[in-house]
Amino acid sequence: MKEVKLFHGPNHPGMHGNFSVHLTVDGDTVKKAKPNPGMLHRGFEKLMERRLWLNNIALIPRVCVPEPDLNEAVYSMAVEKIQNLEIPERAKYIRVLMMELARISVHMMSIGGIGGPTGVYTAPNWALADRDLILDIFEKITGHRVYHMYIVPGGVRQDIDEKTFRFIENTIRDIEKRLKDYKEIIFESPIIHKRLKGTAPLTKEQALNWGVTGPGLRSTGEKYDVRKQFPYFVYDKLDFDIPVADKSDAFTRLYLKYLEVKQSIKIIKQVINKIPKGKVRLKLTGTALKWKIKKGEAYGKVESSRGEFGYYVVSDGGRSPYRVQVRGASYPQGLYGIEAGLPETRLEDVAIWLDTMGVCAPEIDR
Amino acid sequence: MNQNEIIKKIENEFNIDKKDIKKIDSKQFKAFIKNSQIIDFLTYLKNIGFWQLSLITAVDWVDDNKFEIVYNLVSWELEQNILVKTDISRKNPKITSVINIWPAAKYYEWDVNEYFGIDFIGNPNNGKELFLENWDGPPPMRKDFDPLKYSKNKFPEKDYKNFKMKKQSEVIE
Amino acid sequence: MNTKELIEKIKNIVRGHSLYMLHYCTGCGAIELPPTMTSRFDMERLGIAPMATPRQADILLITGYLSKKTLRRVIYTYEQMQSPKWVVGFGSCTINGGIYYDSYSTINRLDLYLPVDLYIAGCMPRPEAIINGFKKLISMIEKGDAKGWEHYIENKKWYKKNQKKALGNSLYTTR
Numbered sequence A: 001m002k003e004v005k006l007f008h009g010p011n012h013p014g015m016h017g018n019f020s021v022h023l024t025v026d027g028d029t030v031k032k033a034k035p036n037p038g039m040l041h042r043g044f045e046k047l048m049e050r051r052l053w054l055n056n057i058a059l060i061p062r063v064c065v066p067e068p069d070l071n072e073a074v075y076s077m078a079v080e081k082i083q084n085l086e087i088p089e090r091a092k093y094i095r096v097l098m099m100e101l102a103r104i105s106v107h108m109m110s111i112g113g114i115g116g117p118t119g120v121y122t123a124p125n126w127a128l129a130d131r132d133l134i135l136d137i138f139e140k141i142t143g144h145r146v147y148h149m150y151i152v153p154g155g156v157r158q159d160i161d162e163k164t165f166r167f168i169e170n171t172i173r174d175i176e177k178r179l180k181d182y183k184e185i186i187f188e189s190p191i192i193h194k195r196l197k198g199t200a201p202l203t204k205e206q207a208l209n210w211g212v213t214g215p216g217l218r219s220t221g222e223k224y225d226v227r228k229q230f231p232y233f234v235y236d237k238l239d240f241d242i243p244v245a246d247k248s249d250a251f252t253r254l255y256l257k258y259l260e261v262k263q264s265i266k267i268i269k270q271v272i273n274k275i276p277k278g279k280v281r282l283k284l285t286g287t288a289l290k291w292k293i294k295k296g297e298a299y300g301k302v303e304s305s306r307g308e309f310g311y312y313v314v315s316d317g318g319r320s321p322y323r324v325q326v327r328g329a330s331y332p333q334g335l336y337g338i339e340a341g342l343p344e345t346r347l348e349d350v351a352i353w354l355d356t357m358g359v360c361a362p363e364i365d366r
Numbered sequence B: 001m002n003q004n005e006i007i008k009k010i011e012n013e014f015n016i017d018k019k020d021i022k023k024i025d026s027k028q029f030k031a032f033i034k035n036s037q038i039i040d041f042l043t044y045l046k047n048i049g050f051w052q053l054s055l056i057t058a059v060d061w062v063d064d065n066k067f068e069i070v071y072n073l074v075s076w077e078l079e080q081n082i083l084v085k086t087d088i089s090r091k092n093p094k095i096t097s098v099i100n101i102w103p104a105a106k107y108y109e110w111d112v113n114e115y116f117g118i119d120f121i122g123n124p125n126n127g128k129e130l131f132l133e134n135w136d137g138p139p140p141m142r143k144d145f146d147p148l149k150y151s152k153n154k155f156p157e158k159d160y161k162n163f164k165m166k167k168q169s170e171v172i173e
Numbered sequence C: 001m002n003t004k005e006l007i008e009k010i011k012n013i014v015r016g017h018s019l020y021m022l023h024y025c026t027g028c029g030a031i032e033l034p035p036t037m038t039s040r041f042d043m044e045r046l047g048i049a050p051m052a053t054p055r056q057a058d059i060l061l062i063t064g065y066l067s068k069k070t071l072r073r074v075i076y077t078y079e080q081m082q083s084p085k086w087v088v089g090f091g092s093c094t095i096n097g098g099i100y101y102d103s104y105s106t107i108n109r110l111d112l113y114l115p116v117d118l119y120i121a122g123c124m125p126r127p128e129a130i131i132n133g134f135k136k137l138i139s140m141i142e143k144g145d146a147k148g149w150e151h152y153i154e155n156k157k158w159y160k161k162n163q164k165k166a167l168g169n170s171l172y173t174t175r
Helices: A044-048 A069-083 A089-112 A122-141 A162-185 A190-196 A204-210 A250-274 A331-341 A347-356 A361-365 B003-014 B035-048 B105-116 B147-154 C003-016 C028-037 C068-078 C127-143 C148-154 C156-167
Strands: A004-008 A020-026 A029-036 A295-303 A308-316 A323-327 B021-025 B028-032 B052-061 B066-075 B080-089 B094-096 B119-121 C019-022 C048-051 C059-063 C086-090 C118-120
Touching (some): A029 A331, A029 A347, A190 A250, A204 A331, A295 B021, A295 B028, A295 B080, A323 B052, A331 B105, B003 B021, B035 B080, B035 B094, B052 B105, B105 B119, C028 C059, C028 C127, C086 C148
Parallel strands (some): C019 C048, C019 C059
Antiparallel strands (some): A020 A029, A308 A323
8 A cells, every 4th residue: 555644733623732743554453653743842051041040030930831830940940959948848839739730730631631532521620620629729839820930949938828728628628539530431431442442552661661650651550750769849758659550551541640649639638737936038148130050950850740851050159040951741642652653553643642642832932 | 779879870980070960959959061972872871760751952152252061860760850961062062862762852852943043953843944834034942032122123013103093983003 | 774784684693693713723722612611611601603614604712822833824724614603812922922021932012914893801811711702702793793804804914014024925825
């Protein structure tokens, strides 16, 4: 049979974000695949060199659009490592609270996002309505639903009072009651079983060769997580578990995200009980216009919902950064994984492969 | 093994000077290697446990007339993170590719080649375009390229000097 | 009024109440579209629903900034849609460049390249602001005020000159 070239292009109802793949197809099977990134390129690394150290907090949340809190936390971690700052205890607990709330909201969007490629439109209507309750919590703490600009080098910007903590507890209790229904409607439905079980498999050697981290590596059996191996903020004092699976295909990768939501709810309840009193922000020397950092470099990293996310910051003693490089968490599976892992799948399963492996376009292009 | 034992082992087995290895944190340290020894050092590190390549990046030091290339390796069992740095000249930038050790390094090196203009000997994608399309200027991440001037030249801005409010029936200019 | 004007008036009222929106997320403002389409701030009660192909859609929604590579594909998509069609600019990056004003890869003004009917302000706009903007667009269509597609056909040379200055001479070739 002749081979046909197709564009699985940016305008597709099953695609999350603006990303395209060039496929060569023979009948119904894919023979060759080539990624085509760059549609969301804004030149972030060049823009960050032209602004002051504290001005960059207003620009940085837009690098990874579904989970904007991670970018601010990693930038602050790298700057504090170069300058050797020690932040107060209450600020560390509040940072853990914001990161776990962001993790719950991104996993809800992933569970709801399975509706586009498969056609089960009950899932987005339920999951996105529950995610909106968490955006209400963000609005009470910081004032904006999506881009917060709340975590700065030196602590956080404002304190949280007692009334807001009661509101957070009530909302988390409501979400936990509804999680049982998700298992019946989504994870035991016969359409999801037939489409997702057995498609897009991933072996352990492939995952270790490409450099995949996060839920993709944990679903093949290796128990590696940045929060346990390289602990940051106060994760070494909290008690939580890491779910692992045996064999990796599209269904187990989606089910792991549901189990991680339950662990995040457990962490939030411990944080609200154990948080100490005190200040939340260090006083910087001088004003924001004249704040300078020592010479040096550092690499800060956290655990995002797709893997290891890091920033490499270089400073030469001036008022702006000299060089910043962003390491997106889906860089290995979005560029090399498509070229080596997508051949020999069927044409209708390409959208499910891209959705459950966790390819997020803005953090590859930056 | 804790961090001091790992640093001593690398210093003894590879004959590196004490002032070329420095600690950043309790789980991170950096090392400076000469250009000719880089492939042997990276193969040695992969064999003792640093099996994951996280990042390849470059820094442009315009005043000292050199580029600096940084490799970032992670070991999950030993729980350590190492940054390996090396220098090349700015006039004719060339370095050997690591694609035989880690096959996934193809796309990290293509990224650095497109934004800085550095040649990686052995990589089949030198000079082709990945993120930009039909680009007509110098490599954009070098320090002597001004993005504000380029943007004002090619994409005209909104003119606020002769601005007046429009009536409701005039919808488009 | 005679029959021709009466038929035109009825056509405008019917057009405004069943609009199909093209499902194409071009920029970072698209993160507030899924909450608008699903069950909390339901958009389908105004008659607006998402549609997969450009040949059957009426509204093209430009959510946020446009890089050079996406601009080539958006122009190709706009010329495939059938009239009557409308373009809505979303966020402050379409008005004057926004927070990326000094970037070498994003455009600064949208209405030099495509005819825009309505702007919605914010960075990014909330779902209540999106529904408010759509209600204004529906009332503009019923009165007969929104005629962007005819402006594009009459001034085609001016639009093509602006597009070639930003993209170079190759308007339709991709890799």
